[in-house]
Amino acid sequence: MKKNFTLYWPSFVNAELCKDLGVITMIFNKHLNYNSHILCRKNQENYDEVTREGITMHYTIDDDTINNVLENTDILLLIGFYDFNLLMIQRFKSINPKGKVYLKLDLNVHWLGRIVFGQDTLELLNQCSLISVECRNLKKTLHEKWPLKIExxxxxxxxxxxxxxxxxxxxxxxxxxxxxxGIYEKATEILLQAFKIAAKELINWKLKLIGGIDPNFQIYVDNFMNINPELKDRIIFTGRINDRELIEEEYRKAKIFCLTSRCEGFPNVFSEAANKGCYIISSDIDPAWDITDDKKYGSIFPINDYVSLANELITVCSNEERLETVCKDIQIYTKENFEWTKLCNKINSFLNENDQILNE
Known part of the structure; x- marks a missing residue:
């Protein structure tokens, strides 16, 4: 008999099916012999895309509906150290004490620095069967700060x-x-300023920015392109691309993936780009050290430093041999360490560790 796996994410939308929370839920359903469910608020979305994957939707309409879902859930997935997730741990374990909670912290260093919790919270977290964090540096920090086992x-x-x-x-x-x-966290203006400097040396290179543009940033973009008309054919804004196959094709064609973020958890785009053989250039955020394996497969520059980024772009783009070597090696590294099916098997093993010990 199949077990039930439930993601509780109040604001879930269709687009998140391609993000970590959706992919984990989908893989447990498709590859790990679970019936997957999503518990969220009812909104304007029809969720056809989700139900086509065999995932059942439930809505937090009333207490009876929520309690019924929780009562029949074997594994509850929660994303992030939020008050609503801490309350859900308490509610779930009171209704279904044998059920298991997987808390995926989804942390960055800034968020971690703001977390303060007492004995009550510690007791709640101790009821989780698995707590995980996405970056090696953050795991080390948590090991020093939190009296909990973090994977x-x-x-x-x-x-x-x-x-x-x-x-x-x-x-x-x-x-x-x-x-x-254009949102503050992404620091897109750093990439534009860096490419402006590097473009003089990199005559045959183009910059492609994929995603929706924040309305407040559009003014900056218009002004930047007016001041630098010589770059208008070399900087391409594609808009948001929702088709996953088209996104994968963009990664496949690119030699370099660049992220200029001021802060991040572990962006899904890192693994997606690395899997397609892109050399990674990133600002100095924790996950950059993981995806480049401590700069073996990429470069890391100081946050907000567009001059350093420009120099890095010139150096890397001019080194065809390095780009070709990394293209091959980063794919091997990524398949071994960042393939979601393998990661979900690991999650499943952690969740079932105690069951295996009891059965031995």
């Missing part, structure tokens, strides 16, 4: 199309970034 499980990639090795000869002289362009 390291990074965010990975999950291909929707053909999972084949990418040959370097398939790639073009393109630097890409993917995300919500």
């Amino acid at each position: 390291y499980i990074p965010n990975g990639y999950y291909n929707v199309g053909l999972n084949k090795n990418i040959e370097y000869k398939e790639k073009e002289n393109t630097i890409i970034t993917v995300g919500r362009l």
